Amino acid sequence: MTSTPLGIPLGRDAAAVRTRIEAMEKLLERSLVIPGTKQTFGLDVILDLIPGIGTTVAAGMGLYMAWEARNLGMSKTQIARMAGNVGFDWALGLIPWVGAIPDLFFRSNSRNLKIIKRHLDKHHPASVTIVQP
Numbered sequence: 001m002t003s004t005p006l007g008i009p010l011g012r013d014a015a016a017v018r019t020r021i022e023a024m025e026k027l028l029e030r031s032l033v034i035p036g037t038k039q040t041f042g043l044d045v046i047l048d049l050i051p052g053i054g055t056t057v058a059a060g061m062g063l064y065m066a067w068e069a070r071n072l073g074m075s076k077t078q079i080a081r082m083a084g085n086v087g088f089d090w091a092l093g094l095i096p097w098v099g100a101i102p103d104l105f106f107r108s109n110s111r112n113l114k115i116i117k118r119h120l121d122k123h124h125p126a127s128v129t130i131v132q133p
Contacts, residue, residue: 014124017072018117021065025113028061041104048093048100055093062086065112074119082112 002010008023009016030040044062047054066082089108093099120127 012071014072014120014127017068018120018127021068021113021116024061024065025109028058028109029107030110039104044089044107044109045100045103048103049097051096052094055090055099058093059086059090062089062109062112065109065116069112069116069119072116072119072124074116078115078119082115085111 009019027042028044029042031042033040044058047058050057063083063086066079066086069079069082085108089103089106092102092106
């Protein structure tokens with residue numbers, strides 16, 4: 001299987017998709033920690049600090065996960081729910097500067113990752129990975 005220089009697989013199989021969406025969720029929601037706390041945040045919050053444009057870029061990145069879900073054959077209802085999560089996050093981010101604060105707590109990409117993982121666990125159980133501490 002081919003992969004990017006960062007080791008992210010490029011295949012269309014369920015395991016490769018799982019790895020890509022987990023990496024995207026981590027980048028957007030959990031890649032950084034607020035110093036002195038355990039609160040994580042990611043690129044999604046940082047982009048929200050750029051009024052209008054930043055939140056739209058973050059929404060586009062979030063919609064990538066919905067696109068991957070479509071490629072997995074997930075139902076239109078599940079994909080619509082994921083798009084609704086991204087849309088709500090996008091609308092919150094349109095509020096200049098203040099929109100980044102609720103984005104710390106409403107993590108649309110983490111919610112969407114859970115939806116996709118539930119589908120993968122049910123329909124592609126061989127793609128499940130066990131994470132050890």
